[in-house]
Amino acid sequence: MSARITGDDVAHVAKLALLDLDAAQVEIFTGQLAAILEHAKDVEALDLDDVPPTSHPYPLVNVLRADEVGPTLTNAEALASAPQAEDGRFRVPTILGEAP
Amino acid sequence: MSTAESAIDIAAAIRAGGRSAVEVTEAHLARITEHEPTIHAFNEVTAESALAAAAEIDRAIAAGEPVGPLAGVPIAVKDNLCTKGIATTCSSKMLEGWIPPYDATVVQRLAAAGAITVGKTNLDEFAMGSSTETSAFGVTRNPVDHTRVPGGSSGGSAAAVAAQFAPLALGTDTGGSIRQPAAFCGVVGVKPTYGLVSRYGLIAYASSLDQVGPLANTVADAALLLEAIAGHDAADATSIPQEAPRLVEHLDDGVAGLRVGIITELMGDGIDPDIIAQVRAAAEALAAAGATVEEVSVPAVSHGLSAYYLIGPAEASSNLARFDGVRFGLRVDAPTTNEMMVATRTAGFGDEVKRRIMLGTYALSAGYYDAFYGKAQKVRTLICRDFATAYERFDVLLSPTTPTTAFEIGSIADPLTMYLNDTCTTATNMAGDCAISVPFGTDAAGLPIGVQVLAPALGEATMFRAAVALEAAAPALAQGEPDHR
Numbered sequence: 001m002s003a004r005i006t007g008d009d010v011a012h013v014a015k016l017a018l019l020d021l022d023a024a025q026v027e028i029f030t031g032q033l034a035a036i037l038e039h040a041k042d043v044e045a046l047d048l049d050d051v052p053p054t055s056h057p058y059p060l061v062n063v064l065r066a067d068e069v070g071p072t073l074t075n076a077e078a079l080a081s082a083p084q085a086e087d088g089r090f091r092v093p094t095i096l097g098e099a100p
Numbered sequence: 101m102s103t104a105e106s107a108i109d110i111a112a113a114i115r116a117g118g119r120s121a122v123e124v125t126e127a128h129l130a131r132i133t134e135h136e137p138t139i140h141a142f143n144e145v146t147a148e149s150a151l152a153a154a155a156e157i158d159r160a161i162a163a164g165e166p167v168g169p170l171a172g173v174p175i176a177v178k179d180n181l182c183t184k185g186i187a188t189t190c191s192s193k194m195l196e197g198w199i200p201p202y203d204a205t206v207v208q209r210l211a212a213a214g215a216i217t218v219g220k221t222n223l224d225e226f227a228m229g230s231s232t233e234t235s236a237f238g239v240t241r242n243p244v245d246h247t248r249v250p251g252g253s254s255g256g257s258a259a260a261v262a263a264q265f266a267p268l269a270l271g272t273d274t275g276g277s278i279r280q281p282a283a284f285c286g287v288v289g290v291k292p293t294y295g296l297v298s299r300y301g302l303i304a305y306a307s308s309l310d311q312v313g314p315l316a317n318t319v320a321d322a323a324l325l326l327e328a329i330a331g332h333d334a335a336d337a338t339s340i341p342q343e344a345p346r347l348v349e350h351l352d353d354g355v356a357g358l359r360v361g362i363i364t365e366l367m368g369d370g371i372d373p374d375i376i377a378q379v380r381a382a383a384e385a386l387a388a389a390g391a392t393v394e395e396v397s398v399p400a401v402s403h404g405l406s407a408y409y410l411i412g413p414a415e416a417s418s419n420l421a422r423f424d425g426v427r428f429g430l431r432v433d434a435p436t437t438n439e440m441m442v443a444t445r446t447a448g449f450g451d452e453v454k455r456r457i458m459l460g461t462y463a464l465s466a467g468y469y470d471a472f473y474g475k476a477q478k479v480r481t482l483i484c485r486d487f488a489t490a491y492e493r494f495d496v497l498l499s500p501t502t503p504t505t506a507f508e509i510g511s512i513a514d515p516l517t518m519y520l521n522d523t524c525t526t527a528t529n530m531a532g533d534c535a536i537s538v539p540f541g542t543d544a545a546g547l548p549i550g551v552q553v554l555a556p557a558l559g560e561a562t563m564f565r566a567a568v569a570l571e572a573a574a575p576a577l578a579q580g581e582p583d584h585r
Binding site: 005009010013014016017018019020021029032033035036037039040041042043044046048051052053054055056057058060063065073077078080081082083084090092093094095 | 198199201202294295308334337338340402403405406407409410417424425426427428429430431433434435436437438439440441442443445446449454455457458459461462465472474475476477478479480481482484514515516519530531532557
């Protein structure tokens with residue numbers, strides 16, 4: 001398989017996953033993830049070249065319903081648990097450095 | 101009344117008018133009030149709505165109106181299943197205080213069957229763990245021994261049933277999260293066939309593996325509950341579009357001629373010898389009841405754990421991307437949206453959830469996808485094939501549910517060691533098959549042991565028949581043994 005996971009890898013992955021880790025946490029997680037990935041190496045010895053992947057227990061096809069209007073949440077219900085809402089929409093802080 | 105009664109007996113007594121649903125609910129709520137401060141099975145006890153629902157059952161019965169098969173039976177519901185108007189937290193700070201605007205399909209079906217929800221049970225955060233120790237709201241204690249974990253992630257549900265807070269509970273099982281806590285607490289736990297029970301309203305961990313299922317004190321109660329929640333649901337695209345198997349009416353069909361295979365790979369290294377001995381005793385009991393028993397090799401089962409801890413986290417990393425502080429749950433304020441999302445996720449998720457999100461993100465990332473996620477998916481194919489081959493010769497398979505009995509709270513600090521709890525259970529989820537854990541004897545310390553019966557997809561009726569036979573043959577608790585419940 002691949003080389004052992006490094007602290008730089010963990011810091012990069014944390015950034016992709018929108019998580020903020022300090023240096024001490026990066027070190028701890030790196031050791032733990034390395035041990036887990038090392039354990040996963042028992043599959044390395046298997047000859048899997050001709051084996052197709054399985055992503056799901058059953059072969060799934062698209063499941064579609066009739067295109068008819070049914071009951072849905074109201075706008076107010078959908079927004080009831082929002083941290084912040086305004087004018088029937090979710091409100092978030094500044095995006096892309098624009099003024100709010 | 102006694103809270104030790106089965107769901108079937110409670111339902112029959114209430115239907116016959118011999119007992120009121122309110123009286124039954126009050127008895128269970130009183131037991132919760134007495135022991136919950138020690139056990140901590142629940143994130144929230146819903147006494148008020150439970151008593152109101154019970155009063156409605158009593159009114160319906162008095163008026164001669166038809167009631168459902170679980171009318172008046174108390175049930176505990178895992179806190180990752182959405183309940184309209186009742187907080188649903190996944191035992192995470194991320195969803196603390198979140199009130200869902202709708203009921204999960206299984207919760208709707210429980211209500212239609214007349215069941216009385218007495219509370220939402222504690223779990224490992226977002227169902228990631230084997231001990232309930234990753235819950236943001238504190239650990240649940242094993243009712244059999246308060247110094248030990250109840251297992252997880254459905255530890256609160258297993259403890260609620262073992263402590264007689266309710267005869268029934270709903271859990272969810274992604275890699276063993278119903279069966280392992282059932283084994284640790286000495287109760288019955290069922291992971292149904294993938295697609296048999298709707299996941300609409302289940303907060304997703306790993307979508308190709310998650311399944312909702314019952315926990316109960318008896319096999320028959322578990323079958324009754326599974327019948328009530330199983331069956332096609334148009335709101336879940338993975339729901340099997342056919343009639344659910346009949347279970348209760350076949351429970352006493354016996355095991356004469358049943359072909360039982362003991363999984364060789366799960367009867368050796370890493371498994372507690374006391375547990376292996378009880379699985380052998382269980383196999384002998386099935387043979388004595390008329391089944392034929394042989395050992396069978398299911399080689400890819402040995403790789404189930406490795407593949408699971410790549411596939412599960414990969415799917416989790418995608419599913420948990422939705423928790424970003426925008427639409428629901430926690431928000432930690434920051435000047436820009438991106439900073440707000442990072443601050444929210446960093447504060448809202450605990451370490452185990454972060455670990456799995458990062459593991460999954462890594463396994464899916466450019467340069468590692470083929471080596472990790474791709475390879476795990478191929479191993480999944482081997483697991484499906486090896487089970488299919490075994491089921492050509494056997495009706496059901498037998499194995500331990502767990503490698504050890506319940507361990508002490510705080511005794512496992514290393515994540516990989518914790519993951520080994522799932523050694524015997526993950527392969528079933530990978531294949532989409534069904535399995536049940538039945539209490540069968542204890543170890544030398546008197547802690548419950550679970551024996552696992554596995555069956556092919558939609559093989560529940562046969563699986564339950566074997567489970568009933570095991571339950572009937574299970575050794576009684578030793579004379580004079582203290583009953584901590």
